[in-house]
Amino acid sequence: MLGREEASSGRRFSGGLGAVLATTLALWVFSLLRMPWTLLGWVALVPWLVVVDRARSSREALLLGAGLSVTFSAAVLGWFPGALQSYSGAPLWLCWLLMLLLAPVFQLQFPVTALARQLARRAVGNRAGWLPPMVSVLVYVGVEWLAPKPFADTLGQGFVYSERLRQFADVAGAPGLTLALLFVNECVFAMGRAFRTRGAPGALKPLVAAVALVVVMLGYGSFRLAQYVVERSTQTALVVGAVQANIINYEKLKAEHGTYEVVRMILDTHYALSDSLLREAPLDVLIWPETVYPTPFGVPKSEAGAELDAEISAYVAARNVPLIFGSYDVEGGKEFNAAMFLSPGDKEGEAPTRKVYRKSKLFPLTEWVPELIDSPGLREWLPWTGRWSPGSGPRTVLLKRRDGRILRVAPLICYDTLFPSYVADEATATADLLLTLSNDSWFGGTPGPRLHLTHAVFRSIETRRPQVRVTNSGVSALIDDTGEILTEIGDGQRGTAVMRVPWHTAGYFLARRWGNWLGPVALVMAVALLGGAVLGGRGERY
CATH class of the missing domain: 3.60.110.10 (Carbon-nitrogen hydrolase)
Structure with missing residues (x-):
């Protein structure tokens, strides 16, 4: 029996590590900002979401989040230790060590999102399947606003060279694009899970939701660009x-x-x-x-x-x-x-x-x-x-x-x-x-x-x-x-x-009026949804 448990633990560890590395690789390629590799951003988080959903405990979820924060920092921000060494004169190994030790703090959105997702799944069980993904997306965006990120990096910045998609930033800034990217990743994950259990018809709903969001954002971008082109020539x-x-x-x-x-x-x-x-x-x-x-x-x-x-x-x-x-x-x-x-x-x-x-x-x-x-x-x-x-x-x-x-x-x-x-x-x-x-x-x-x-x-x-x-x-x-x-x-x-x-020429919108408003709003909504689910689950048990 002990041998089986050890083998199972080894498989879970290998699966978790493989998923973290797969997501890290996809995010690194996405960060290069070159088409068609930028398209990987829409699916990059799916391997990680799979293993987080399979986590058996809060501790395991936190480890998966902390692991991704470390590998993400090493891959996407791996240039920083060299720059820090050049500025401070400290040994390069020490600069790398400091960055990796602080990665779960500076990339706090990964461990907190994994933990919140696990808590939401535990609270709702087989009911309200929409809640864990919704909480995950909101927690991710909200924690990024709250976390001490030295470079204020966020995944939505990866669309900086998409002429139409980036126009959505006048609504909710780069975090708005991050939220959209996370939503599409959740839809792709839901498509895969639905296809396995219910076949192609079950995967249709999340597919439509993902396509609809991207189409709306592209349409908004086209509208804003048309405004600018019409008015620009007179300036x-x-x-x-x-x-x-x-x-x-x-x-x-x-x-x-x-x-x-x-x-x-x-x-x-x-x-x-x-x-x-x-x-x-x-x-x-x-x-x-x-x-x-x-x-x-x-x-x-x-x-x-x-x-x-x-x-x-x-x-x-x-x-x-x-x-x-x-x-x-x-x-x-x-x-x-x-x-x-x-x-x-x-x-x-x-x-x-x-x-x-x-x-x-x-x-x-x-x-x-x-x-x-x-x-x-x-x-x-x-x-x-x-x-x-x-x-x-x-x-x-x-x-x-x-x-x-x-x-x-x-x-x-x-x-x-x-x-x-x-x-x-x-x-x-x-x-x-x-x-x-x-x-x-x-x-x-x-x-x-x-x-x-x-x-x-x-x-x-x-x-x-x-x-x-x-x-x-x-x-x-x-x-x-x-x-x-x-x-x-x-x-x-x-x-x-x-x-x-x-x-x-183009009139400003919410981001100009309220700055980074999406972060705090998302965090409040996430706390309300997760708190309601946890309290509701406790009420049903009593």
Whole structure:
């Protein structure tokens, strides 16, 4: 008897591991964002759902979820340990170990979904067969909103290059696409189970539901694209000059050549690239990337710093073109990662006016350490931790264009872009443009810059605002309000681009009004459904 139990346990373990690996492989191929492999997303979770439904206990379900979180992180986010090692100098093995140990926390949706599904099945038994799948879908989306995901990744982002499907993001953002993908996976799973028990007629209902959802989403996307095409031709363009100098690893350069010489080289390079842009076209605005001027602007720390500040202002005045660039700002002993907005004076010889946006969403540890855990000991142990303070929050900046008209900019710096609700608060009804300054050089040569660009695409769709994205080393891009990338300077390239920005035309919808509303709504619905089922099951037993 013991031998049979051991053999059965071995088979269950092998089956569970095989299903986890099959789903991981399918999700990895899906994450490559290349047709026709993107279609795997619609069925990728089915092997995992099969073994989760066969779990005999909550513990087994949790293990299946935690296992998928680990393998998913290793396969889809396997580029991150190398980037972390490059930034921190920690051993690569330690970076991998930390990522894998934290995977069940950062990809919390997998273990919690498996557990909730198992509890729902136990509560309803053979009744209300629709409940476990419904709870699973809602829990997955809700927990993703709640979990501390450093890159805010979600499966729905895999449809970023589907011109029609991605338009649904103005309803519920990328999580809305995730919900649709999960629903179709559940329908495919239900089709297989129904076919085994009732034959082809039994599989018809879930098939119709899956096809109907996809058709509705495609139809909505076609409708939104048609709106944009009809109205776009009447819109005038904003002409932006973007500079991507591909100068990276400032700290190493400073150690080798000295701070002043490095800043001097950075500025001279950007002046030369900017002048070539100004010869190419009359620009309304000139834009340099995040922290391109790696010292405080307007509050210099030295006489040399004051001279460089004056030089940048003189450049703006001499070219008579507004300049937006990344720098630092200082106030009350605190230092901020900031975007500087310089506009030429109204009169000849008048100094440019300066406005500042301070980055509010800082990457944990590398840019900012919470006061609760900040200490000299931590700084000594992790010398690469950041010292910036978060800004005060969303704001719209008014910038005078070269022709004198006012441009209303919703500025974002790097990590700000990952937060849909934050961007929605910035992109008020009066904002003309989303502007992102970023430095993705630490992730160069990995999928990281492309993932960051994907977030930017969804923010433009959700708010129905065009976006100019300028980075140190790529990917710089012009994105219209349908998510189309009109201009791009690739990762690891030096280049400039004249970006002709079409004004926004497509009216915004729920994602612009409420930000990431689907996550909390899904979580509340899941708790209500699961709680009702559990309590109802207990009531029947008594």
